[in-house]
Amino acid sequence: MTSMEETIHHHIGDDLLMGYSAGTLPEAFSLMVAAHLSLCDTCRAAVAAYDAVGGALIEDDGVEMTEGSIEHALARIELASAPEPVPERKRCAVLPAPLADYVGGDLASVKWRPVGMGVRQAILPTSGKATARLLYIPAGASVPDHGHGGRELTMVLQGAFSDEIASFARGDVETADESIVHTPIADVGADCICLAVTDAPLRFRSLIPRLIQPFLKI
Amino acid sequence: MLIALEPIDETPAPLLATGSAGRAMKKAGRRTLGKEEATPDAGEWVRLMLRIRDERDRAAFAALFRHFAPRVKGFLMKSGADAALAEECAQDVMTTLWNKAHLFDPSRASVATWIFTIARNRRIDLLRRDRRPEPEDLPWGPEAEPDQEDALALQQESERLRAALKALPEAQRELIERAYWGDVSHSEIAAETGLPLGTIKSRIRLALDRLRHAMK
Ligand SMILES: [Zn+2]
Numbered sequence: 001m002t003s004m005e006e007t008i009h010h011h012i013g014d015d016l017l018m019g020y021s022a023g024t025l026p027e028a029f030s031l032m033v034a035a036h037l038s039l040c041d042t043c044r045a046a047v048a049a050y051d052a053v054g055g056a057l058i059e060d061d062g063v064e065m066t067e068g069s070i071e072h073a074l075a076r077i078e079l080a081s082a083p084e085p086v087p088e089r090k091r092c093a094v095l096p097a098p099l100a101d102y103v104g105g106d107l108a109s110v111k112w113r114p115v116g117m118g119v120r121q122a123i124l125p126t127s128g129k130a131t132a133r134l135l136y137i138p139a140g141a142s143v144p145d146h147g148h149g150g151r152e153l154t155m156v157l158q159g160a161f162s163d164e165i166a167s168f169a170r171g172d173v174e175t176a177d178e179s180i181v182h183t184p185i186a187d188v189g190a191d192c193i194c195l196a197v198t199d200a201p202l203r204f205r206s207l208i209p210r211l212i213q214p215f216l217k218i
Numbered sequence: 219m220l221i222a223l224e225p226i227d228e229t230p231a232p233l234l235a236t237g238s239a240g241r242a243m244k245k246a247g248r249r250t251l252g253k254e255e256a257t258p259d260a261g262e263w264v265r266l267m268l269r270i271r272d273e274r275d276r277a278a279f280a281a282l283f284r285h286f287a288p289r290v291k292g293f294l295m296k297s298g299a300d301a302a303l304a305e306e307c308a309q310d311v312m313t314t315l316w317n318k319a320h321l322f323d324p325s326r327a328s329v330a331t332w333i334f335t336i337a338r339n340r341r342i343d344l345l346r347r348d349r350r351p352e353p354e355d356l357p358w359g360p361e362a363e364p365d366q367e368d369a370l371a372l373q374q375e376s377e378r379l380r381a382a383l384k385a386l387p388e389a390q391r392e393l394i395e396r397a398y399w400g401d402v403s404h405s406e407i408a409a410e411t412g413l414p415l416g417t418i419k420s421r422i423r424l425a426l427d428r429l430r431h432a433m434k
Binding site: 014015018019021022023024027030031033034035037038044048051052053054055056057058059060061062063064065066069070072073074076077080089096097098101102126127128 | 276279280283284287288289290291292293295301304305308309312313316317326327328330331332333334335337338339341342348349350351352353354355375376379380383384394395397398399419422423426429
C-alpha cells in the first residue's frame with residue numbers, strides 16, 4: 001500500500017487539529033484542515049485520536065433526560081426512513097472533495113479574479129471572521145510581498161512554491177503569523193494553486209494601496 | 219494503517235493508533251486498567267450498535283439511548299445550550315445514530331467517539347450555523363469487512379484513553395474539557411481563567427504528552 005503522506009513534510013499544528021476535532025474552529029480553518037486531511041494520513045490519524053479524546057470526555061457525565069424521552073425516541077425511529085445513502089462526492093485531481101464542495105465543481109468551476117502581476121484569487125464562502133481563498137500563481141511568479149495581521153495557513157494543491165524559509169509541494173501547509181514577512185515564489189515547473197486561510201486581512205506591502213484592500217477583500 | 223511507518227518532519231504524534239499499528243501497540247504494552255464497576259465496556263456498546271445495524275434492534279437502541287442520550291445532553295449544555303434545546307438535540311443525535319448505523323465502523327471508532335462526532339456536528343450547525351467541511355474518503359477504503367482484531371484493539375485503546383484522561387491532574391484535565399466543550403478559543407479561556415495564553419497552551423500540551431505516554 002502506498003500513500004501520499006510520504007511526500008508531505010509540512011503539517012498542521014496540534015492546536016488546530018484538536019480544534020477541528022472539538023468543532024471550535026472558524027469555518028475557513030475547518031475547511032483548511034478538512035482539505036489537508038484529505039491528502040494527509042498522518043494528520044487524519046491525529047484527528048481520529050482527538051475525536052477519541054472527545055468520546056472519552058463525553059462518556060464521563062451527563063444530565064438526565066426528561067420523563068418519557070425513551071418512548072419519544074422509539075416513536076421517532078419508528079418513523080425513520082431507510083438508511084440514508086451516502087451521497088457520491090465529486091472527484092477532482094487538484095481540489096480535494098471538501099474544496100470541490102465549496103467551489104461547486106472542479107477547477108473549471110472556480111471564479112478567479114485578478115489581483116495583479118498575473119496572480120488570481122477566488123474567495124470561498126465561509127462564515128465568520130476568517131477567510132478562505134484559492135490562489136493561482138503563474139509558474140515562476142511571486143505572490144506580492146506581504147506580512148500577516150494574524151495567522152495564515154497556505155496549502156499547495158498544484159505545483160509548488162518556495163519562500164525564504166522552505167519549499168512546499170502538494171499537501172504541504174505553511175503556517176505564518178505576525179512575525180513573518182515573506183515572498184513565496186511559485187516553482188517554474190507548473191502554475192501553482194494554493195488554498196490560503198487567514199484570521200486577519202493580509203497587508204500587501206507594495207502592490208495594492210492598503211486603503212483599497214477592504215474593497216478587494218484581501 | 220493510518221499511521222506513518224517512518225518519522226516525518228513536523229509530524230504530529232497520534233495519541234491513539236488505529237488498525238494494525240494499534241494492534242502492535244497493544245501487544246507491546248498490554249496493561250490492565252481499572253474498569254468502572256457495572257458499566258458495560260466499549261465492546262458491549264459495539265455489540266449493541268451492530269444489532270441496530272444488522273437487525274434494527276429496538277431494545278439495543280433503547281439501551282444505547284439510556285446511556286448516551288444524557289451524556290449528549292450534558293455535552294450540549296456545557297457548550298451553552300439550554301436544557302430544552304439540549305434535550306431536543308440529544309434526541310436528534312440518537313435518531314441519527316439509528317439512521318446512520320450502517321456507517322459505524324468499530325475498527326475506526328468506539329461508539330462513544332462516534333456519538334461525540336455526531337453531537338459535535340449537530341452543535342456546529344445549531345449554535346454556529348456553520349458548515350462542517352469533512353475530508354475526502356480514503357481512496358483505498360473503507361474495507362468491506364473491518365478486521366475483528368483491529369476493532370477489538372481499537373475498543374481496548376479507547377478504554378485506556380478514558381482511564382488516562384481520568385488520571386490527569388485536575389488543572390490539565392479541565393483545560394482539555396474546556397477546549398472540547400466550549401465554543402471558546404484559547405485566548406477566551408485565558409481571559410476567563412486569568413492564566414496567560416502561554417500557560418494554557420503549555421498545560422494542554424503537557425496533558426496531551428501525558429496521554430501519549432499513558433497510551434504507549
Ligand atoms: Zn499532515
